[in-house]
Amino acid sequence: MARNKKRQQTRRHTEDSQAAEVDQQHPLEMLREDHQALQGLLTQFEKGNGRARQKIADEALTMLDIHTQLEEKVVYPAIREATGDDQGIDEAEEAHHAVSSIMKELRKGKTKDTRYAAKMKILTENIQRHIESEEQETFPEAEKADIDWQEVGQETMALRRRLMRKMGGKNGMSLKKAA
Numbered sequence: 670m671a672r673n674k675k676r677q678q679t680r681r682h683t684e685d686s687q688a689a690e691v692d693q694q695h696p697l698e699m700l701r702e703d704h705q706a707l708q709g710l711l712t713q714f715e716k717g718n719g720r721a722r723q724k725i726a727d728e729a730l731t732m733l734d735i736h737t738q739l740e741e742k743v744v745y746p747a748i749r750e751a752t753g754d755d756q757g758i759d760e761a762e763e764a765h766h767a768v769s770s771i772m773k774e775l776r777k778g779k780t781k782d783t784r785y786a787a788k789m790k791i792l793t794e795n796i797q798r799h800i801e802s803e804e805q806e807t808f809p810e811a812e813k814a815d816i817d818w819q820e821v822g823q824e825t826m827a828l829r830r831r832l833m834r835k836m837g838g839k840n841g842m843s844l845k846k847a848a
């Protein structure tokens with residue numbers, strides 16, 4: 670998929686795409702906001718109890734699912750293509766793979782189950798490592814690369830909208846970012 674600036678220069682912009690440029694959020698900024706929101710939910714989970722705790726866990730899992738898909742389907746391929754950093758992106762994808770197996774088990778269970786809290790703790794530790802690795806290494810490197818962030822941003826937002834329509838309604842997750 671064409672994402673570099675040279676191709677961008679030859680592409681014709683319609684009035685709609687020019688309008689979208691004005692208020693479109695940078696995709697890495699969107700992902701950093703996801704990280705913050707996830708950290709907030711995981712902290713609330715640790716402190717919460719009862720039904721509220723289940724709701725928080727469900728929301729965190731949905732948010733993480735959407736975040737992971739945005740990275741794997743749109744942002745990582747763009748970074749891989751521009752930086753040629755196969756090892757870094759392979760490692761990030763393997764980290765997602767490790768998290769996805771814990772997520773599957775959590776989705777099948779309930780907060781009252783034995784080991785649910787233990788699994789959430791392991792998930793939280795994995796997410797912390799994911800955030801550190803992306804925010805300290807992957808994203809700063811990507812920001813130096815020749816990437817058409819406008820195009821990546823449009824694809825990221827389109828996928829976010831689709832996924833939120835599909836998953837967001839299930840547990841009342843905020844659709845603010847899909848607006």
Ligand SMILES: [Fe+2]
Binds near residue numbers: 704736740800
């Ligand atoms: Fe991330």
